[in-house]
Amino acid sequence: MPVSPRRGRPGYDREEVLEIAVRAFNEFGYDATSMGTLAERLGLSKSAVYHHFASKEQLLDAALDQGLGALEGVLTEAGAREGTPAARLRFVLDRAVHVLVERLPYVTLLLRLRGNTPVERAALERRREFDRAVTALVREAQDAGELRSDIDARVAERLLFGMINSIVEWYRPEGPEDAGALARDVLAVAADGLSL
Template sequence: MTDSSNQGTRLPSGELRPIYNRDLLLDVAVRVFTERGYDGTSFQHLSLASGLSKSSIYHHIEGKEQLLRLGLQKALEPLMASIGEPAATTGSAVDRLTYLIRSNLQIMADRLPYVTLLLNVHGNTETERWALEQRRTYDKFVAAVVQEAIDEGDVRSDLDARTTARLIFGMTNSVREWYRPDRDTTPDQLAAQVSSMLMDGIRAR
């Protein structure tokens, strides 16, 4: 176990010890939370993964739950911001839905580890319930736009709005299981292609 005063020196392996700031520690914590589950992650796990002592970790953050909240916020902030954008609130419902699907995929691709953390949340702690509540607000907003698009005659009505929204999220959320930004497809390309596939699929004929 090493102290924060050792930052910038070498690890026992000879590797240069990274100089930690809160963001770097957060990246490590989010990875460990996703691998072990939040409940299954102890301070010792965080300590081992970061190479920081418990007291050094406390130098950066208040506790484990604060790391969870900061990690979830990195996913929730852009998602919640997207439903406030003019492109999500003005114009035809079908155009707003296209915008929402595209921005969802871009956020997914840009913030893959954080969105993955968000999608694994079960609501066991106050922070998890806070995150679920925001996700629910987001999901309901999208389902309402699907309903408007059905009412405007632009989206097929053989499935109800809620089911259609669920199927859309089913496809977009599954992207986290295989998409890696360093492959051939850029986040923009992915967003454009998946959203056109989804929109062609649900458009009224």
């Protein structure tokens, strides 16, 4: 239920500008997207874009914060839960898939960072912290005997999130699969493999 009625092109607020910018960043890559291209997409002049965000990098910063905030929220939720380490790990994987699908453009942008600027490096550091926390959870589950121990916890975490993160490369919300079915498939492969 949008409060703002669908208006014509002009009259953007910050959030709308950001959403369209992130779409362009993902389509062309952040570096390959010029403020001119952005302005074109918005149907605005370049300086109108600068009215909403002081710089291209500030657009990036705002977008990355959305993706990171959502992922970090999953860890917060998981930490507040009862249950075995394995149960909490399953919760994290399941919720991470949902976050990826629900905030697809923002997480996509995050996952493609190179670390060229301080803003990017700060975001990469937050992401590494997320990975460290999940790795610790994997290790806990291994120590509790709830997860095979013949694979290094760091490698296991990276393969798990390699699988999950790759979803941003192909999942399209319009497609046949919904987030729940996708999460179920990811959990199934993570837990039992493909019986290959």
